[in-house]
Amino acid sequence: MKLSREKGYWVILGSIIVIMTIGQVVVPVMGDDAFFINQSFSIDWVVSRYQQWSSRIFIEAILVLISKQLWLFRVFNAIIFASLLDLLTQSSFGRQLKGLFLVVIFFLFLPVTLFLSAGWLATSVNYLWPITAGIFVMKQLDKTVxxxxxxxxxxxxxxxxxxxxVCITILLLLLGKLLFLVVTKEKIHYVHYLVLGLTVINVGLIALSPGNQSRQAQSIPTFFPEFAQFNLFDKINLGISNTSKMLLVQQNMLMLFLITLLAVFIILYGQKLYIKCLSVIPLLVVPINIILVTLIHNGYTIQSFSQYLIEKQSSPALSQVLQLVSTLLTNDVEIILNVGFILILLCILLCLWEMSQSLSLPYLFTVGFASHAMMGFSPSIFKSGDRTAFILYMIIIYAILSILTRFYNQTAVVDSK
Structure with missing residues (x-):
């Protein structure tokens, strides 16, 4: 009976696999694709890569092997992409056609560079595949295996x-879940410890890789020379700034959907007045953020504006206030932007908590934010492009689906009355 109800769902999902498999034929080899296609797999090659360039020994081993059979890659890639759609749909609406259609629609709003910035082959195996695998692993933790x-x-x-x-994301999600299970005195399945142990192994591989250190040393003069002078605060500031720009300044329709739906839901169904007020703030501050970022990109700072007022002999009191602010805020307008973004993030987290009546969704969103902000510790933060936001985009889509599910449930309750 269940299979019969889901027949249309599987037909559509199968059609997506077929269409995507055929459609990938016209995608050209670009970026890093050519490099991996021309490599020959061997244990020595894997060791050499670990020593000289990257700790992604498992990912790149598969990447080199499958690059020799592009037809096989296209089939696997289509299946994995469809699996990601299925995982997101199943996590919200269950395996229902309406949920699948919504997920597909939201994917259409993702930037194309999310899948192509390093080449279709390289980006898929380095991002789409491990992220899909990570979601699957996290969903299996509470199931009998x-x-x-x-x-x-x-x-x-x-x-x-x-x-x-993905490693940091899964580690943070696991630690958060284990802490919750300990606090609530619930049974911890041994699978949690297994996944945690394997994750820690990769944390060690990443941290100890000479290749990662070598790549960073080579990337600094090539992509971001100023990065060599950055301290810990500068790197955190860089990560937050880049993430805030991606979420609230660029034409990010998914984020706009999220904050709009969240505000509407809280206003209609929220119980606390102050949460209702906070839900509107993210919608109001987006234009302000756009103005601030425009000022930064054009070289305007608090100091320069203050000096302008002094030269024009206009509003001396305001110029003195601005001079005081500029003394306190050594990083100019960017600090204001980041402080404002953190406040907006807190508003969103409070609204997600009010909507879901649980800490799991706010925590998930925070981890997603951290997964992108951590790029502030990489000199290739701007060179990497949109693909580093893959995890955050998936969490945004999941949050949107969660809100829509709550809308559906609330409507069903009203109709039943």
Missing amino acids: TAKTLLWLSVLTLFATNQEQ
Whole structure:
């Protein structure tokens, strides 16, 4: 009976696989694709890459192997992409057609560079595949697993967490969940410890890789010479600034959907007046953020504006206030932008908590934010492009689906009355 109800769902999902498999034929080899296609796989090659360039030994091993059979890559890539759609749909609406259509529509709003910035082949295997594997692993933690399933779960965990952002994301989600289980005195399944242990192994591989250190040393003079002078605060500031720009300044329709739906839901169904007021703030401050970023990009600072007022002999009191502010805020307008963004983020987190009546969704959104902000510690933060926001985009889509699910449930309750 269940299979019969889901027949249309699987037909559409299968059609997506077929269409995507065929459509990938016209995608050209670009970026890093050519490099991996021309490599020959061997253990020595993997060791050399770990020593000289990257800790992604499991990911790049598969990347080199599958690059020799592009037809096989296209089939696998289509299946994995469809699996990601299925995982997101199943997590919100269950396997229903309306949920699948919504997920597909939201994916159409993702920037194309999310999949192409390093080449279709390289970006897919380095981002789409481990992120999908990571979502699957996290969904299996509370399920009963067999010995065969446990083996596959271990393989997928090692593969997924070999990607740095996925590794940190899964580590934070696992630690958060384990803390929750300890506080609530619930039973912790041994699979949690297995996944945590395998994740820690990859944390060690990433931290100790001479290749990662070598790549960073080579990237600084090439992509971001000023990065060599950055301290810890500068790197955190850089990560927050870049993430705030991606979420609230660029033409990010998904983020606009999220804050709009969240505000509407809280206003209609929220119980606390102050939360209702906070829900509107993210919608109001976006134009202000756009103005501030425009000022930064054009070289305007608090000091220059204050000096302008003094030269024009206009509003001396305001110029003195601005001089005081500029003394306190050594990083100019960018600090204001980041402080404002953090306040907006807090508003969003409070609204997500009010909407879901749980800390899990706000925590997930925070981890997603951290997965992108951590790029502030990489000199290739701007060179990497949109693909580093892949995890955050998936969490935004999941949050939107969660809000729509709550809308649907609230409507069903009203109709039943």
